[in-house]
Amino acid sequence: MEKQKIDYRQDLNDEQYNVVTTGEGPCLVLAGAGSGKTRTLAYRVAYLLEQGVHPGRILLLTFTNKAAKEMLTRIDGLLDGATKGLWGGTFHSIGNKILRIYGKHLDIPVNFNILDEDDAKDLAKAAYALVAIPDDKQFPKADLIRKIISLASNLSLPVEEVVSDRFSYIEEDYIPTIVEIAGHYQRKKRQSNAMDYDDLLLEWRRLLQQSSEVRERLADQFQYILVDEYQDTNSIQSELVKLLAGDRQNVLVVGDDSQSIYSFRGADVNNILSFPEFFPGARVFRLENNYRSTPEILDLANSSITLNSKKFHKELKPQKASKNKPILAGLDDGYKQAEFICRRLDNLSDDGLSWSKMAVLFRAHFQSLELEMELN
Numbered sequence: 001m002e003k004q005k006i007d008y009r010q011d012l013n014d015e016q017y018n019v020v021t022t023g024e025g026p027c028l029v030l031a032g033a034g035s036g037k038t039r040t041l042a043y044r045v046a047y048l049l050e051q052g053v054h055p056g057r058i059l060l061l062t063f064t065n066k067a068a069k070e071m072l073t074r075i076d077g078l079l080d081g082a083t084k085g086l087w088g089g090t091f092h093s094i095g096n097k098i099l100r101i102y103g104k105h106l107d108i109p110v111n112f113n114i115l116d117e118d119d120a121k122d123l124a125k126a127a128y129a130l131v132a133i134p135d136d137k138q139f140p141k142a143d144l145i146r147k148i149i150s151l152a153s154n155l156s157l158p159v160e161e162v163v164s165d166r167f168s169y170i171e172e173d174y175i176p177t178i179v180e181i182a183g184h185y186q187r188k189k190r191q192s193n194a195m196d197y198d199d200l201l202l203e204w205r206r207l208l209q210q211s212s213e214v215r216e217r218l219a220d221q222f223q224y225i226l227v228d229e230y231q232d233t234n235s236i237q238s239e240l241v242k243l244l245a246g247d248r249q250n251v252l253v254v255g256d257d258s259q260s261i262y263s264f265r266g267a268d269v270n271n272i273l274s275f276p277e278f279f280p281g282a283r284v285f286r287l288e289n290n291y292r293s294t295p296e297i298l299d300l301a302n303s304s305i306t307l308n309s310k311k312f313h314k315e316l317k318p319q320k321a322s323k324n325k326p327i328l329a330g331l332d333d334g335y336k337q338a339e340f341i342c343r344r345l346d347n348l349s350d351d352g353l354s355w356s357k358m359a360v361l362f363r364a365h366f367q368s369l370e371l372e373m374e375l376n
Helices: 014-022 036-050 063-077 091-106 117-128 142-155 159-166 170-191 197-210 212-221 235-245 295-305 334-350 365-375
Strands: 025-030 057-060 088-090 225-229 251-255 281-285
Touching: 014 036, 014 251, 014 281, 025 036, 025 057, 036 063, 036 197, 036 251, 057 063, 057 235, 063 088, 088 091, 091 197, 091 212, 091 235, 117 142, 117 170, 142 159, 142 170, 142 197, 142 235, 159 170, 170 225, 197 212, 197 235, 212 235, 235 251, 334 365
Parallel strands: 025 251, 025 281, 057 088, 057 225, 225 251
Antiparallel strands: none
């Protein structure tokens, strides 16, 4: 066998090295924040390639296109372009690729169109226009109904159930009209030979469920399946992984149950919490060495995590030197928060700190308005 190009023992810490070199069979990698998750996944794929696994027999599923590109670029950098033929990308992009090849088993035309988010919103507005809308300002707009339809798809639940459970502020009397709009939306897609992003997952799952020939062929092809950000998968994505695992069960998923934030899009943290139940005999690895944060920040994070009612135990260990304690400020509202931040910035400037060395981070775009006004 050709000598390995990568010195894995030199490049990885002990936790990462164990995952990369011994991650056979079903494996759950609990990767704490800043613990080198992407590095570990990239090196795991590189290790498989150096062991002689053909790139076309590796399936690497990621949460975003950016993550997929970064991962493949890293592997190419390690092995001089060895990823050619590797199946790497988001669930949606891989679903699209598989449906183009095998969709004929479901009578899906190979030339189907894909609706991006703007196209899907326009189609929802067209469906909205076909229905007698109640003369009431409280009736949800087309954009919200599109989100409801999408969430129902990702949760595999009826639209009416999603409205009742997740959008309880919507009047119950409106539900039949919303269901009617959803029906027009689905029909318009079929008439246009189009799929939205949710359909790529739904139809891929249906293909694996209904065609044993395709399911067995893909399970045989993908000798190794690796999944990034598993805490952010929804029930459909989790089921796709199980259907593809076949008899080998060579599934390695990486994630952190403490970082699941996309439940509003249908993500289900129980996918990662229940992984050992779905894959009996699964090995659990922990990446706990944190290279990003100071000990004081990690102490606060570890203390917060202990309050989670359902969790895997892990303790983030700092690799950075000690610095200042984080400050927790309890404030009444967004305006008080903006005022506090600006006063703090002003004080730091008075103390001689350059403005270019200050940054303000916020969780969502809508939170920036009060801050921008206060800064002005």
